[in-house]
Amino acid sequence: MSGILVVGEVQDGAIAPVSGELLAAARKLAGEGVGGGISLAVMGDDLSAISAADAPGADRVILISHPALKDGGTGGYDAPVLALAAIYESTSPDVILFAKTDFGAVTGPRLAFKLGAPVAQDCIDLALDSDTGRVVVTRPVFGGNALAVYGFDGDGPQVATIRPGAFDAVEGEGTGTVEQFDVDDVMGGVRTVLVETVIQESEGVRLEDADIIISGGRGLGGPEPFDQLHELANILGGAVGASRAACDAGWVDHSYQIGLTGKSVKPSLYLSIGISGASQHMAGLSGARNIVAINKDGDANIFKAARFGVVGDWEKVLPAFMATVRDLAG
């Protein structure tokens, strides 16, 4: 029994970038003494385009192909749980890592409960406790107001989901081996059926990939001001985001939501307008480098995390800001 199993994800037929972040987390644990190598498992209905070169940091790439694993697994994610339980039976890893994404946040805990193993969700760091030889994780709790450090005491597999953006992906070209793992025998247990997946393609840059994000909150007062945010994002080549309050109000779609229960982003510039900076919103910004805030309340929490700020009414500040940006863009 040994090794680290990294459960990767597939995007457009290729290994998704978030998998590289998981491999970085796995490498950290391996460096601190978790032996047995690092395996990256990826699942899908067609994995023909995947090569070990795209998985730097993995000693082995395990491909699990099955029609039921389409779209990351038939809805409700029965299929990947069954497939991973089979992998566990055959390889007995010490540590199993997922990303805390739509997929991993569900599949990780479900697998853990199936195996009767402890699980830690949404970890931002992990380490090996040299005294116990077990993993210790750090995770934000109470909406990010506090941090908790947990130890996987006891024995058996240790399952954790890792917050996207918490680790920098391993760079370079992978040199691991590739093997197929057959799961035909276990797929009979699928109960939930995925009828369809509807993806709302965002125009322009994806929020998760954007280097500049212009984000609006309840302080904007309605849907119209988001037109100005879009215009600004266009000029700067960025994307528009929002707080949950703005999404819940129906001013923009929920796909704009940044935060604990929305997207995690990592822009070099995050311009927030009319957002108070609640801890649950800031939870999506741990990867953001320069936070800039326009807010009329100088005591707003956002100014604690911001590098630059203007205390003022956005209706007065923003037009002048935009005019200057336009001039600079020439």
Add this chain to the structure above:
Amino acid sequence: MALRIAVCVKQVPDPETPASAFKVDETANRVIPAPGIPPVVNGFDLHAVEAALRIKDAGDAEVTILSVGNGFVMDVMKKPLSMGADALVLAEDPEFEDLDAVSTVKVLAAMIEKTGPFDLILSGRQASDWDQAHVPLGLAERLGIPSVTLARNVEPQDGKVRIERALTDGYQVVEAPMPAVVTVSNELGEARYPTLRGIMAASRKQPERLSLDDLGLDGDALKPTLSLRRLFIPESESQVELIEGEDEADAGRKLALRLRELNLI
């Protein structure tokens, strides 16, 4: 026959507690309740109650609220009743203070055994205290039934439940056989407010209370599977550079120039 729906709700500290009032006892690894700020029903759980009541509005259903905890505040816990739920079942015990997910699942499963069977078990997507999003998944696994997460619409029909599942960029339509566990997210839309009539009706209803003994559970079986070694508030030092100008417009102009100066735009 009426559809029997259970909704799992948790009493949590108010997540809108200002950061300045949020305190932690770092020796005991516990959150210190903010004085004068009463707890609330976990926000997403009210969305789950709303989903159950919409099913009840559309047909014949009986909605039972289940909660595990300690130190319940009755005004708080009766909110789902005043929204329109039919019954409230509380498992309250000092042992239930900050139970981990695995133990919470054990208690909820025992409650369901006692008060069930249910066709549908709804819950919130995550509790705003420990932010785990685990309990419903573990509950489904323990009960041996399917689970589907992040519903923005829940429609039971002919022994099956059809769910629109919110994704970060769109949604999925998923069908599961009942009984099933379904977690509900805020994309469902706002939870209804209690009506005066609802509040009156709720004030007359008494919760059913189940003790550790009633549930046939042993406190020793509720040990945490992960040990909490440290709980602390991360230090953050504000380093904000506030841009000022002759007026707000001037500050906006200067902000743009400053960002350009640093090549950020």
